[in-house]
Amino acid sequence: MNGASQHERMNINVGDRVVARTSDGIAYTGVIEETDEKRLEISLQFDDDKQVLWQRYSEVRLLEKKKSSALRCRECFCAKDSDRPLKVCHKCGEGFHPDCHKPSLNASDLAAEKWYCRFCVFSICSNKGGAVVPASIRPQWQRVITTIAYDKSALKWDPLYRINEQELYCYCGAPGDWNQKMLQCLDCRQWFHEACLEKGKVLKKPLMNGDLYYNFKCATCRNGDEFIQRLDLSWAEAMQLIFYNIKFVAPQQFFRLDTDIMRYTKLCWDELQVDHLSREAPDWDKRKEKIVEAMTSSTEIFRQYKHANGQLMKLWKLLDETTPPKPSKKTRRLALEKRESLSRALSSSTSETNGKLKLKISLSPSNETKNSKRPISSIAEDDDVFLKNTISSPKKNPLKSPARKLPKTDQQIVPDWSSSPKTPTPTSLRRVAKKESPTKKLKTSSKTSKKGSLSSKTEKWTTETGSSEPSTSSAVSRISPTPVKAKESPFTLSSAIEDQPKFDAKWRMASGEGFRIIGRRREPxxxxxxxxxxxQNGDVDF
Structure with missing residues (x-):
């Protein structure tokens, strides 16, 4: 094998069917189109996509085993010899020297009948919504997540620690997109795929794209189990995250309140994990009021579409569509301090053995029975217990600032969406959103509707004090294709309708409605x- 070419040592050919790991941490099947022997890269076409992508050779495995794979090491390409035996993976059929594999193989691994390499452990366990680890390979899973196959300190990051030049992320070492379903470790600042974080144990709910409201520490930094803590979102932050995700579903610039925003919010409300907001607004009528209040008050985040006549429509957009919301360092620090203080309070309440504490425990046997069900160490690691203790306590939390109350608005709820379309890529979403701007559509529709839009009915005589007659030019400009922009009034359209149900001439002029003078007379x-x-304004949306 010493005289063999790099292509022969890679043991692959054009047309071979392989499984390759992509930026979401999940392995997909495809066909090899081209190979690069010097860079150890291959280009392949995935089965569910027409696009051809280049992948690292280390992130690819053959679907059909080859006998030649077991005759050389997958990492160093050295041949099998008596001094350095090879251990063959039960799933992919690739051979490895005990010291070439990460983590290094021990005596139990060499003696095991079914042993899986690092790549195959992740390909078996990684799934959308979180990894599912079978009990048979849990010891191997625990070893691979505590031993990274690359050097974290050698990675070259951008100033914001979002992208590294080597494109190595997570426990698996695959590529990644930080602004999608990934979490960043607070200690090493590396990003980890949702698919590689164990479902149920680490992730209680699937991640949303760009959801950074977590305190997370990886198993490598903690040398064992991961640490994860959900951060509280305000109404404005929750809606900013909703808008960031809805762009992946419906590529458009503005979204309607009832048919788009509220329906999608109901669809992913459970994934937001905002129990504190659910308690604040228990039904969807109140939640809709809170949502409208948050978007109306956060003008630096959201924008409401305004018609040419000055009327505000029920259309909303996110000003910054490229960057997901990010919690502040203070929010992260306060959440960690709150958890640590609660943990210390729970541990100290059971570790004290003075007479007063013994007396209190003896007088309340129900508490003693309740605490004896689980060890205190396990209670200290449960976020639900912390949340329950915080809610039941009547004392105010000094770390939590009071919520600011805003005026309420009357809204209605709509039924949920039954399903969501396929998620396209973020780049294509932004292109489509730019082409299909609802602003342009509204402008064109308003121009077409104004052709022959004068009412055949004539209003009754409208009186005006004074003897001066309005000029003809100002009257004609009222019915021109480009109406004069009306002055912004402090009242909304709904409140104006309630205050003036008869729609008198003064109100209609102030709202920007066009008119034409067809008669004039002087009274005694x-x-x-x-x-x-x-x-007639046919395009006005009440």
Missing amino acids: SGRISYQIEWQ
């Missing part, structure tokens, strides 16, 4: 009155 009292034909 000296007042001049005009007969006005009003323009």
Whole structure:
């Protein structure tokens, strides 16, 4: 094998069917299109995509085993010899020297009948929504997540620690996209795939794209189990995360309140893990009020579409569509301090053995029975217990600031979506959103609707004090294709309708409705009155 070419040592050919790990940490099947022997890279076409992508050779395994795979080491490409035996993976059929594999193989691994290499352990366990680890390979899983196959300190990061030049992320070492379903470790600042974090044990709910509201520490830094803590979101932060995710489903610039925003919010409300917001607004009527209040008050995050006549429509957009919301360092620190203080309080309440404490325990046998069900160490690691203790305590938490109350608005709820379309890539979403701007659509529709939009009905005579007659140019400009922008009024459209149900002429002029003067007369009292034909606004959305 010493004289063999790099291509022969790689043991692959064009047309071979392989399984390759991508940026979400999950392995997909495809066909090899081209190989690069110098860079140890291959290009392949995945079965569910027409696009051809380049992958590292280390992230690829053959679907059909070859006998030649077991005759050389997958890492160093050295041949099998008596001095350095090879251990063959039960799933992919690749051979490894005990010291070439990460982690190094021990005596139990060499003696095991079914042994899986590092790549195959992740390909078996990694899944959307979180890893599912079978009991048979849990010891191997625990070893691979506590032993990284690359040097973390050698990675070259950008200033914000979001992308590294080597494109090595997570326990698995695959590529990754930080702004999608990934978490960053607070200690090493490395990013980890949702698919490689154990479901149920680490992740209680699937991650949302760009959801950074977690305190997370990886198993490598803690030399054992991971640490994870969910951070509380405000109403504005929750809706910012909703808008960031809805762009992956519906590529458009503005979204309607009832048909888009509320329906998608109901669809992913459980994944947000905002129990404190659910308690604040227990039903969807109140939640909708809170959502509208948060978007209206956060003008630096959201924008409401305004019609040419000055009327605010029920259309909303996110100003910064490229960057997901990020919690502040203070929020992270306070959450960690709160958890540590609660943990110390629980441990100290059981470790004290003075007479007063013994007396209290003896007088309340129900508490003693309740605490004896589980060890205190396990209670200290349970976020639900911390949350329950915090809620039941009548004392105010000094770390939590009081919520600011905002005025309420009358809204209605709508039914949930039954399903969501396929998720496209973020790049294509932004392109489509730019082409299909609802602003342009509204402008074109308003122009077409104004052709022949004058009402055939004539309003009754409208009186005006004074003897001066309005100029013809100002009257004609009212019915021109580009109406004069009305002054912004402090009241909303709904409140104006309630205050003036008869829609008098003053209100209609202030709202920007076009009109034309078709008659004029002088009354005996000296007042001049005009007969006005009003323009119909067919595109106004009440």
